Amino acid sequence: MSNLPAVQIDGLVKRYRSVTAVAGLSLRAERARVTAILGPNGAGKTTTIEVCEGYRKADGGTVRVLGLDPVADARELRTRVGVMLQAGGVPTTARAAEYLRVMAGFYAHPLDPAELLAAVGLTGSARTPYKQLSGGQQQRLALAAAVVGRPELVFLDEPTAGLDPQARHATWELIEGLRRGGTSVILATHYMEEAERLADRVVIVDHGQVVASGAPAELTGSDGQLRFRAEPGLDLAGLLAALPPGAIAKESPSGHYLVEVSDRVDPQLIASVTAWCAERGVLARDLQIESRTLEDLFLELTGRGLRA
Amino acid sequence: MTEPAVTDPAVAEPAVNEPAGNEPAVTDTATPGLLSGGWPTPAPGAAPLPRMVRGQAALELRTLARNGEQLLLTLIIPVLLLIAFGHENLVSVGTSNRIGFVVPGILALAVLSTAFTSQAIGTGFERRYGVLKRLGATPLSRRGMIAAKTLTVLTVELGQFAIVLLIGALLGWRPVASLAAAASVPLLLLAGTAAFSGLGLLLAGTLRAEATLAGANLLYLVMLGLGGVLFPLTKFPAAARPVLRLLPAGALSDGLRAVLAHSAGLPARDLLVLCAWAAVAIALAVRTFRWE
Structure with missing residues (x-):
């Protein structure tokens, strides 16, 4: 029962x-x-x-x-x-x-x-x-x-x-x-x-x-996002080469960077990003790990927002 | 009854009853008394039906007593009419015993106002605001809801009767005190209450709340005028009289008056008319009532 x-x-x-x-x-x-x-x-x-x-x-x-x-x-x-x-x-x-x-x-x-x-x-x-x-x-x-x-x-x-x-x-x-x-x-x-x-x-x-x-x-947990701030105009193609396949890197707005991976953000990913920055004498600030929200998921599944 | 498993025994304590009414501070922020010790485990179960019905009827009575319009309808208007028409010769009632004519009419008006108008309006708005819908999800069954409404109506009527009889007595009313009266009057009042309740719930269960409000007030006035409450049916054209005596208000006032003023025996015809109205109206209300 x-x-x-x-x-x-x-x-x-x-x-x-x-x-x-x-x-x-x-x-x-x-x-x-x-x-x-x-x-x-x-x-x-x-x-x-x-x-x-x-x-x-x-x-x-x-x-x-x-x-x-x-x-x-x-x-x-x-x-x-x-x-x-x-x-x-x-x-x-x-x-x-x-x-x-x-x-x-x-x-x-x-x-x-x-x-x-x-x-x-x-x-x-x-x-x-x-x-x-x-x-x-x-x-x-x-x-x-x-x-x-x-x-x-x-x-x-x-x-x-x-x-x-x-x-x-x-x-x-x-x-x-x-x-x-x-x-x-x-x-x-x-x-x-x-x-x-x-x-x-x-x-x-x-x-x-x-x-x-x-x-x-x-x-929400299957996709991960890593955000950080640094000097504008970093070489994104170079950064991507240091990351696992399938990763995406964007700069938007200027000086704000976003790295997206299809798995969770793991320690290895953070090490790769910060090591790549360190090699170029770049200080990565405000490093944040984020996951997709249910709102993002809903938008992705239906093409509309929850409040729409 | 199944109690779902609880992981932490410390949270399984039931709520502790604290004496009500000695709240330390009146604030509108949540006090975590219930939550800090963990929420009590589920313990579903229904109260006994009589307790549920009494509780619901008491709530309805309290809210009615606070409703000015309802009090106007059920108490103030009948009492004012009783005093005005019982004291002064405002209409020719066709008999020297003016107060003997007026009191039975006002008793009929009391039943009409409470069982029909007040109940129709109240129920119409309960339906509109989802009160009946929400009650449908409590252990109080529909039968229990009807029982509570009936108890409410009968309680209000007893209060009305006491006030009307008291004022009537002060105005010199001396009713026929006979065995037939003692038996007939409660029967007539109950049959009238059943007929008007059926009609009121028929209206409230099918129309929008605003339409019920308008319709119930309109019919109150129509029955006040045509129901022999204040104006004797003998004043109407001869052809109209038999029809008016077939209306519930006419039958009720006519039957009460026959017994209380004219020493008649059991007014079988009026009682039959009221029972017929009750049977038809209640059957229709049961079939057509929409809870939302």
Whole structure:
């Protein structure tokens, strides 16, 4: 039973009239891990999550949540799964603390609402009606409500959209805490930084299909970049001759150099670059090793940016 | 229930309940109490249904009590009409017992305002703001949601009845106190509540929230005028009377008045009309209600 994945999706298809929102999407999310579904707006993230939550019926494919059918077994899943919608869901005139207390009352072993309210930074707004909370505060109240029942699995749809950096980091810490406690997290996001930081596994979707998936390091780590500054006009052809085959060297802008290799940047590469410079009496400054980001990967796979 | 494996036993401690209400400082920054010791392990499970229903109904009651427009509709307008029409001869009610005519009408208006108008508007906006959708993902079942709404409506109505009866008594109302009245009045009020709730949820579950708001307020006024609440059905053309008595507001006010003012027995015909409205409206609402 506990060997079953948190979520297993095979060939999910979902259409809204003539529009195909999800076109044969498959993914597997392990237990007690954070799985990020990363993609631009309109990629099919919310539709996929809402099928898992039992709000929408799949037009094709199979979806299993904790080994159960999201529609047929909705009754059992409602107690075991926490949900944070992309927006709304809270009565507009309910006060933050009062709402969280009522939500806690739906569960057998809830977290203490006051303590949870403090953990999401809303103690000072405990008596504020939902509609008077800022957008970020509303998001954090919805997040607290999603986890108050101590679920095995939570679905978080864009939990930090529109949050300021401080609130975003508080939310990230909470999600990391959930994972440490053994909760499975499915996170829809279009922030690659969020996916890179939180996710054990990232599933990149576009046009309702998976375009890449894997651990963040697997997805980004295959290409390496070495940047450094030196006097303008170095002999790039000469530098390349000292580097492994397949490497690329560029100067842009003047005095800023970039060396790209298809593998990770290794000590040998750094030694080669600095030795080549040393032989010419050139001081390489601000030496930086960088890897490709998920943003770079997405651009490469789809020809578009994540925010496009 | 399966508990996923936890790698570090130190993080497996459940949340410690601290007494609420003695927060040291009011700040809006995260305090890491829950997180520093590690997040508690999953421990899913539903509360007993009665506890969920009570909690949800209490929340609905509290938010209603803070909603000025809803209070105007359910309390202030009925009370003002009761005092105005019970005290002064504003319309000829065709009987010397003016207050005996007005109180049953206001009781019908109380049911109409709470079970129909207020519930339709509230539910329409709950649907619009995703409240029902979100509740659908909690252990509270749809049946539980309906039970909570019913409990809310009945509680508000009990409050309305108490206030209306008190003010009526102060204005000199002396209803017929008979066994038939004691049996018929609760039946009529319950059947009326069921009929108006069905109609309200039918409206709220199919129309946009703004359309529900407009429609519910409009029908409130129409039923206030044509439902025998303040204007006796005998004032309408003879041809219209049988039709008006087939409307839920007309049947409810007519039945209450027959029992409380005219010592009638069980008003079977009015009760039947209300039950028919309830059956049809609830069946339609169940079929057509869209949760989002």
